[in-house]
Amino acid sequence: xLENKGKMLEYAGAxxxxxxxxxxxxxxxxxxxxxxxxxxxxxxWFCDVASNxxxxxxxxxLPDRRGAGLNSADRGDCRHYQTLVDDLVxxxxxxxxxxxxxxLAGFSWGGKFALYFAIRRQFMxxxxxxxxxxxxxxxxxxxxxxxxxxxxxxxxxxxYYRTRLKPETCTRDPEALAYIERDPLRLTVVTAxxxxxxxxxxxxLAENADGLRVPVKILLAGNDAGxxxxxxxxxxxxxxxxxxxxxxxxxxxxxxxxxxxxxFADDLAAWxxxxxxxxxxxxxxxxxxxxxxGSLVGGLLAKAGHEVTLLAREAHAEPINRRGLVMGLxxxxxxxxxxxxxxxVEGAGPQDIVIxxxxxxxxxSIVEEIAPVCGAETVVVSLQNxxxxxxxxxxxxxxxxxxxxxxxxxxxxxxxxxCLHWHDRGGIMVAPFERMTMEDAASLxxxxxxxxxxxxxxxxCEAVKWSKxxxxxxxxxxxxxxxxxxxxxxxHKELFALNRVLFGxxxxxxxxLRIPAIDLPGYNVVARVKAARKHTRRRRKVGTSELGGMSxxxxxxxxxxxxxEIDFINGAVVRRGKExxxxxxxxxxxxxxxxxxxxxxxxxxxxxxxxxxxxxVKLSP
Numbered sequence: 368x369l370e371n372k373g374k375m376l377e378y379a380g381a382x383x384x385x386x387x388x389x390x391x392x393x394x395x396x397x398x399x400x401x402x403x404x405x406x407x408x409x410x411x412w413f414c415d416v417a418s419n420x421x422x423x424x425x426x427x428x429l430p431d432r433r434g435a436g437l438n439s440a441d442r443g444d445c446r447h448y449q450t451l452v453d454d455l456v457x458x459x460x461x462x463x464x465x466x467x468x469x470x471l472a473g474f475s476w477g478g479k480f481a482l483y484f485a486i487r488r489q490f491m492x493x494x495x496x497x498x499x500x501x502x503x504x505x506x507x508x509x510x511x512x513x514x515x516x517x518x519x520x521x522x523x524x525x526x527y528y529r530t531r532l533k534p535e536t537c538t539r540d541p542e543a544l545a546y547i548e549r550d551p552l553r554l555t556v557v558t559a560x561x562x563x564x565x566x567x568x569x570x571x572l573a574e575n576a577d578g579l580r581v582p583v584k585i586l587l588a589g590n591d592a593g594x595x596x597x598x599x600x601x602x603x604x605x606x607x608x609x610x611x612x613x614x615x616x617x618x619x620x621x622x623x624x625x626x627x628x629x630x631f632a633d634d635l636a637a638w639x640x641x642x643x644x645x646x647x648x649x650x651x652x653x654x655x656x657x658x659x660x661g662s663l664v665g666g667l668l669a670k671a672g673h674e675v676t677l678l679a680r681e682a683h684a685e686p687i688n689r690r691g692l693v694m695g696l697x698x699x700x701x702x703x704x705x706x707x708x709x710x711x712v713e714g715a716g717p718q719d720i721v722i723x724x725x726x727x728x729x730x731x732s733i734v735e736e737i738a739p740v741c742g743a744e745t746v747v748v749s750l751q752n753x754x755x756x757x758x759x760x761x762x763x764x765x766x767x768x769x770x771x772x773x774x775x776x777x778x779x780x781x782x783x784x785x786c787l788h789w790h791d792r793g794g795i796m797v798a799p800f801e802r803m804t805m806e807d808a809a810s811l812x813x814x815x816x817x818x819x820x821x822x823x824x825x826x827x828c829e830a831v832k833w834s835k836x837x838x839x840x841x842x843x844x845x846x847x848x849x850x851x852x853x854x855x856x857x858x859h860k861e862l863f864a865l866n867r868v869l870f871g872x873x874x875x876x877x878x879x880l881r882i883p884a885i886d887l888p889g890y891n892v893v894a895r896v897k898a899a900r901k902h903t904r905r906r907r908k909v910g911t912s913e914l915g916g917m918s919x920x921x922x923x924x925x926x927x928x929x930x931x932e933i934d935f936i937n938g939a940v941v942r943r944g945k946e947x948x949x950x951x952x953x954x955x956x957x958x959x960x961x962x963x964x965x966x967x968x969x970x971x972x973x974x975x976x977x978x979x980x981x982x983x984v985k986l987s988p
Contacts, residue, residue, distance in 0.1 A: 390427070391429075392426040393424070408474070444561055447564060448564040471496070472495075472498060482572060487791045494581055495579070579607055653678060656733050666786065667818035669706040675707070678708075679709075683780075685784075690704075691706070712736060721767075727753040748797055771800045771831055776794075795821070796824070798825045830885045837874065840873045844937050869954055872950075931965045937958040
């Protein structure tokens, strides 16, 4: 047992931490497996399986999690689970050019983490393997222990707590049991902070399990004393994977690779050897108005295997056609070469899907350009900000299926041929608008999910568009006027007061029009609306997913475009408010100021230098 412990490697994780990893096989093998271990174990436990897989031609990497195994610093601790994500991102970035396919396998607690990673970073892996995944535990943490952990964190005391897995629940194999009991690297305590971070991951998975799109293989131990397989399978039933296989080892304990190593290695080898493949059915997709948002969505869909054309300006199209689209995805850079960019639709032919991401003020002109490629079976979906775009598309394209949608995230285009997506929070929501059924919307969701973004479908288009509008009215204009990112606006007393009133006016208009607010991917809009009704929205610190965000309206002003989407956002609230008798003085005020700024009537820094001009408006009670 464990005769071959592999080659020892060291790599730089997040914040340049030096982390250890065992390696087996050929460094240039076509397929690589990254094994992420559980809470108490470490990479060495998997060495026999790794050696077996290496003999079959696979490259196998066994990195030890920071604070575990061979990584002795801060044992049992984790400042934030995002740090573990960044560690794995850095590791994959080191090896991805050597291997054509990368498969992530996670065991026990590592299975939970691997699932979280696969949902947040789907573009980095080709398939996922979950081995006895701890998606639900049979015996969770007791109420008293939870209280002690919460108190510890509140008092700034990051205390240690014993792990709950006993060696005899891991395996019934005598040799393996003896190895576990004498293993000096086995982790038996974790910090309160680690437990809290694990709980945060549980919450994310409960909300976003349907965000998994990559093929997944689930291996369950039939005699698992620690993991609740039934509840875990209930979560798996929500996966949106292109392909999913589930296998159970009826008599196996938690560490099934100790129980039935031969069969386990055979099953794993069959999966990573080709059974994982679930080819994407290529759709012809046109991105109309490919700026930062459109290029990012189009690039991800092209990477997944779709036939994508970006309708863009020549300055952006030329470098894409010459060397590919460069996408900055959080901390990772990828270049997509199987994508076309054009300045017109001439020769493009009929499209299956047209995704409109042009600015709202360009809708009238863009619809004339795309009309020749839009037929009766073409789905045209607007992911634009603001109100009214879907109606304009439906009128100008009288036979096509029209959908509305919202995309959430921070996007930018620092230079032609390049697009950036700053944070992994957010996703896409779509809804049928005209000549389109929910079945059509579900099919659209299937295709857009190939992007690796979290995509959901809803039956009420107005609810989708106005719920996104709620987020836009309270931030976009203030960012454009003050040149401040979200984290400053939300902590500035006067600006936040104005932010709250802008939001509240929009809520009042929605209520009068009987348009419901709904949650959008990554954003709990309903809770914000409830807080607005009770006047309990408070200034707050923001999370890392919100840092540095500047609105596209601010970018339009800075680029001197002469116009913005303000009339389709805050201006739309004012117009609809007048129609239904709801006063909207704050929205009218910021809309007027932004139009002054965009038109050049006042210098670009006028309001940034004198914030009182922005927030001195008679606010609604």
